[in-house]
Amino acid sequence: MGYGKYIAIRLLNALLVLALVTLLVSVLFTKVAEEDIKSSIHEQIGLYLRGNPELARALSQDPEKYHEWYQKEYERRLKAYGLDKPFMIRVLERTKDTLMLNFGNTKSPIFGETAVSKIISKAIPRTVILFTTAQIFVILIGLLLGVKAAQMAGSILDRGVSIVAMVTSSIPMWWFGMIMILIFSFKMGWFPSGGMTSTPPKEGFAYYLDVLYHMVLPVTTIVFVLFGGWAWTTRNIMIGTMQEDFIMAARAKGVPERKVIYGHALRASAPPIVTMTIFSLLGSIGGAIITESVFNWPGMGRLYWTALQQNETRLLMGVTFVTVALYLIAMIIADLAYGYLDPRVKVGASQST
């Protein structure tokens, strides 16, 4: 099967997933939004009556007339919100809007904006800054430690890496963040307890230093929780590769050990490690959702928290859509990279686990 066709099928699959997930989510949220709007309509009519005491007095004398008026007013407003259309039509409209990136507006401003798409486009770069930085550290430390551990299989370092990997992968990342804040922010007072900048934000170069300063605690948290698992997986892959015949051949030829490890073994282990890189980035999006809200970092994760707390269904829907889309894009990139690095891969052998 050709590479082009492979790409096309992956893309199609991703688009289908995105559309179906959006549809499913739309069903849920059309239902939720309907109830929200209905109760808000009752409130609005009550407010309107209070604002027109004459009308209220006229209506209060005749309960039948009042009932009739109320019903008419209710239906008028229902129609204004488009709730008179059948459920499925509304679901499909919402799905279409979401797929076209028309997420609508929030009830109250977040990050100084009410348009959901604007809020999200402010949040994404902030998340990327934090997690790319952290992930670079994780990959560097993990790779170095993993290779060293594989080289000295059975040594104290090797066992240490295994134990650290087991312990850190059991820790909830967001809880570790809370502990970091407790120690380094509350007890020691070394670092700020949250946010991306000081309030008010600094100007010029000091602004960037300030952001870096605010990044120290969250980055440390992410690196601490993730590097062990990374080192351990790298070690396992490397040990597998180092038992292959071509490594023995290289050694027999008298190739220096350094070159055997970094030139031959690491290169042969590259495909799974590259996919792991991409998937650990994906995984960190999942962990990040909550870690960000702990550190009050104004990115995608904090948006989730805010949306949940303030019951902003449109924002919730928008953030989920974008997260799913990003996830799918990353998955395609991972698949393509894998297919490129290891030509044996065919469609169907996707590395989704």
Next chain:
Amino acid sequence: MRWVDVKASLKDFWFEFRRQKGGLFGLALLFLLIFTALAAPYITEPDIPKKWTQYWEGNPVTVPPVWYNYFTTKKLAPHEVLTANDLRITADGQDIGGGMKYYSFEFTYENNYDVPPSDIIIRNIGVKLADLTTPAQIVVTMIRPDGNKIELLNTELREGSIYQLAKDGKVKAAVFQWASQFENPETIAEGGETLKNTMDTMKVIFAKAQEGILTNPEALKGTYTFQVEIFTFTEGDQVDLSTTQIILSGRTYGLMGTDYKARDLWAGLVWGTRVSLTVGVTVAVLTVLIGIFYGVTSAYLGGWKDEFMQRVNEFWASIPTLPILILLGAAFKGHVSLWTIVFLMVAFYWTGIAKVARSMALQIKEQTYVEAAIALGAGTGRIIFKHIMPQIMPYAFAAMALNVPGAVLTEASLSFLGLGDPTAVTWGQILYDAQTQSATINGYWWWVIPPGLAITLVAFTFVLIGISLDRVLNPRLKRL
């Protein structure tokens, strides 16, 4: 498989597993956790889940555990509840003429702490008034170790009255007046009304009678006696002291302290084990069973059916789990039952195992003895359950153990977001409360550290067991 074979293979397995130190340690931890979960009603109280959503009246709010005293130089008073048995009744309904009766009792408090109790609460005095418009009278006097006497309270007593001495304005006024005689008059003149309002009543009555008693009270250690006198004025009034409770509200409480609803966090920690273990194990077992069934079926059917099932699997696997779970939780408006959470996690987690099970089944299917069995006319069910399943089962056990941590962490994460089951006591919810009440910024470490450690411990236990099982049962990993 015959019973003897099962026994023999179990014996073999145990022989191998025994050599895995981590696995044995994990097993010990697992037994400890199961014991805690089962014994939760006996270790704490049986009605904790029902009480958990309410405010725990009578307990101090956000105080550290009792053992915190070992690590601080300033010793904090623990929480104490005195009942009728701890009271010394000195007069029980003496007739003092005119239809009036006199009751009185005493209790003592040994103050060995640098920070005294935060409040003294007197409640549940069984008063029955014949005439509700004529309340009884209560007088509370404190006799300090230095011989000083303070009349703290002199007020009316009605049915169901509760006296919180630290919060009572009259007590405050009385204490301020008493303490003023020791304080430097200039300080009082300067401080005035603010000094009175900011004064910590309890710290002052347990302080040394010296200059600075109002501005910087220094604890006076020793035995304090409290006299409570009750006068009734109408014939037929009844006072029953046997239900009386005196609460010396602590600056520390129990084994793990309390949270903002004055709940005993130790009880929450112990009960949380149940949810964590149940959710973790149920999700792991169900996902693995479903995954293996799906994978083996797919491999066995082969051809276009296999192809179709694999496409469905991949499609399902490419849905990111956490955002969808969050959305679903939000759609249910935070009233997701534990079983819904379990169901949702199972629905999303089986795909990976199905993939591995399929590849294993494909290999086994090609082996000669399976071909021989088919040639001999063995039925589909027989081949799947006699030949394929037993070979996949070891993998299944390891996969189950390795799947528990993910489920435990996900459940905790959902609860932390406020999407958990509100009727269940879970560690994630304790941490959610801690986060919404800014526990980290206020330094309430006892509210933040233990629940997270507990989550980590459960996840770690199953990682240990899973990795050891994997090493024993999947020999291809042994060489690593």
